[in-house]
Amino acid sequence: MTKNNVSFDQAIQQLEEIVRKLEQGDVPLEDAISLYKKGMELSSVCHDKLQNAEKQLISIIDDNGEKKPFESTEKEDASK
Amino acid sequence: MTTTSYLTVKALTKYIKRKFDADPHLRNVYVKGELSNVKIHSSGHIYFTIKDDQTRMPAVMFAAQARNMKFRPESGMNVLLQGDVNVYEGSGQYQFYAQVMQPDGIGELYIAFEQLKEKLAKEGLFQPSRKKQIPKYPQKIGVVTATTGAAIRDIVTTISRRYPLAEVLIFPALVQGSGAAPSIVRALKRSQEHPGLDVCIVGRGGGSIEDLWAFNEEIVAREIANSNIPIISAVGHETDTTIADFVADLRAPTPTAAAELAVPNQLELLERIASRKSQIVSMVTAILSHERKRLHRVKSAYPLAYPERLYRPFVEKLTRLSEQFEKSGRTILDQKQERHRQQKMRLTLQNPYRTVHQYQKEVNSYETRLQIATEKNIQAKGHSFSSKIQLLEALNPLKIMDRGYSITYQNDQVVKSVYDVDVNKPLHIKLQDGVLLASIDSINKQSKGESS
Numbered sequence: 001m002t003k004n005n006v007s008f009d010q011a012i013q014q015l016e017e018i019v020r021k022l023e024q025g026d027v028p029l030e031d032a033i034s035l036y037k038k039g040m041e042l043s044s045v046c047h048d049k050l051q052n053a054e055k056q057l058i059s060i061i062d063d064n065g066e067k068k069p070f071e072s073t074e075k076e077d078a079s080k
Numbered sequence: 081m082t083t084t085s086y087l088t089v090k091a092l093t094k095y096i097k098r099k100f101d102a103d104p105h106l107r108n109v110y111v112k113g114e115l116s117n118v119k120i121h122s123s124g125h126i127y128f129t130i131k132d133d134q135t136r137m138p139a140v141m142f143a144a145q146a147r148n149m150k151f152r153p154e155s156g157m158n159v160l161l162q163g164d165v166n167v168y169e170g171s172g173q174y175q176f177y178a179q180v181m182q183p184d185g186i187g188e189l190y191i192a193f194e195q196l197k198e199k200l201a202k203e204g205l206f207q208p209s210r211k212k213q214i215p216k217y218p219q220k221i222g223v224v225t226a227t228t229g230a231a232i233r234d235i236v237t238t239i240s241r242r243y244p245l246a247e248v249l250i251f252p253a254l255v256q257g258s259g260a261a262p263s264i265v266r267a268l269k270r271s272q273e274h275p276g277l278d279v280c281i282v283g284r285g286g287g288s289i290e291d292l293w294a295f296n297e298e299i300v301a302r303e304i305a306n307s308n309i310p311i312i313s314a315v316g317h318e319t320d321t322t323i324a325d326f327v328a329d330l331r332a333p334t335p336t337a338a339a340e341l342a343v344p345n346q347l348e349l350l351e352r353i354a355s356r357k358s359q360i361v362s363m364v365t366a367i368l369s370h371e372r373k374r375l376h377r378v379k380s381a382y383p384l385a386y387p388e389r390l391y392r393p394f395v396e397k398l399t400r401l402s403e404q405f406e407k408s409g410r411t412i413l414d415q416k417q418e419r420h421r422q423q424k425m426r427l428t429l430q431n432p433y434r435t436v437h438q439y440q441k442e443v444n445s446y447e448t449r450l451q452i453a454t455e456k457n458i459q460a461k462g463h464s465f466s467s468k469i470q471l472l473e474a475l476n477p478l479k480i481m482d483r484g485y486s487i488t489y490q491n492d493q494v495v496k497s498v499y500d501v502d503v504n505k506p507l508h509i510k511l512q513d514g515v516l517l518a519s520i521d522s523i524n525k526q527s528k529g530e531s532s
Binding site for chain 1: 215216217219227236239240243244245246247248249250251252266270271273274346349350352353354356357359360361363364367368371
């Protein structure tokens with residue numbers, strides 16, 4: 001699984017799993033090191049995914065199933 | 081009037097009916113009482129009796145009006161009725177024709193709510209086992225609500241603030257008024273057909289119970305209950321509870337709360353990721369230091385720390401053995417050499433040289449004796465030989481030839497008889513000083529007794 005196609009959900013679950021495995025204690029050194037590498041990788045994947053989601057995709061699906069961007073009324077409210 | 085005219089029953093009834101019709105007070109009557117004998121006909125007409133402590137009156141509510149009722153009338157209920165009183169010609173009975181029926185005391189919507197709630201609860205639609213798990217980290221979030229108003233704004237801003245990672249898809253619906261319930265149902269269906277939705281928020285902002293009523297409608301409740309994606313309900317304010325809230329997989333008190341329940345907070349997530357990261361680091365560091373200590377302990381263990389002590393006993397043993405070996409080797413060598421020396425001495429003593437010398441002397445003496453003896457023998461033989469020669473010389477036939485004798489040969493054979501010769505061949509006659517070659521002329525045989 002590469003950095004790009006893993007979902008945030010999968011990545012954070014794998015990260016939790018790694019922490020859980022390490023917490024169990026009796027991990028051989030080699031495994032601990034590979035878990036560590038994987039854990040560092042996953043934490044940066046999770047971090048990047050959260051940080052890079054700058055603009056949220058918000059759209060309206062109309063009756064015909066067509067997608068169009070949603071213009072938030074917030075700005076109008078703010079201008080009032 | 082002498083002749084009495086008889087009215088038909090029908091005419092009389094018509095007359096009475098006309099009286100009822102003519103009276104404006106009976107055209108629009110408000111009456112309150114208790115329902116009894118409620119019968120709902122399959123056509124939708126409701127037949128019942130309205131009564132109080134002392135009196136009762138048959139009543140009917142036709143399907144056209146009954147359809148608008150939010151609740152289902154039941155015997156024993158106190159109701160407020162609006163309608164008119166008239167005569168049913170078929171039975172000649174007057175009865176109350178209800179246009180509007182409302183519960184007396186508690187609101188009709190409340191009753192309708194309670195009734196639908198009870199019905200759906202009986203069907204098991206509120207069972208906790210039916211509730212679907214809300215995904216922790218949704219990627220696509222559906223929102224079924226009006227595109228204008230506070231609810232959508234609250235939901236969108238809350239999700240944007242907490243979890244910009246997710247995509248928000250809005251399925252617009254009317255959330256108020258008569259067309260609201262079917263509109264919500266359609267929007268819910270569209271959201272379910274949309275691929276990849278992880279969760280769906282259904283709701284609207286606050287309002288009166290009538291405003292929120294669409295979320296108490298049975299079709300909406302059933303659509304939510306049958307949804308194949310988890311649904312979070314978010315209707316009105318915290319104090320408002322709708323049927324939709326009961327059937328939804330998760331009830332949020334407000335649209336903002338629904339958005340908070342639908343997505344995690346990215347700041348908390350970032351903190352959690354950071355804390356997991358530091359947990360991993362500290363745990364791996366702990367493992368490493370533990371293993372390092374272990375390694376150190378093993379390395380400083382006695383045999384590894386002083387490896388020479390491991391082989392020292394062997395070196396010592398080897399040294400001892402080689403010393404022993406050398407020593408015993410030398411002893412054996414000495415013994416052998418001594419023996420060799422002794423043997424050599426014995427051999428020297430046994431030297432055959434003297435014997436040889438002695439025998440040599442003997443040989444010499446024998447040689448001398450042999451020489452002397454041989455010389456004597458040769459001398460003796462010489463004497464004997466010369467005497468024999470003298471004798472032989474005296475006997476030499478050639479000496480006789482000096483005196484005139486000759487020897488005749490034919491074919492190298494000495495001719496001794498006349499019978500031995502071949503007359504055709506030559507004769508060799510050897511004389512003292514040469515040989516004569518002669519041929520035979522004739523042979524004279526000597527008669528016996530005759531001397532030559």
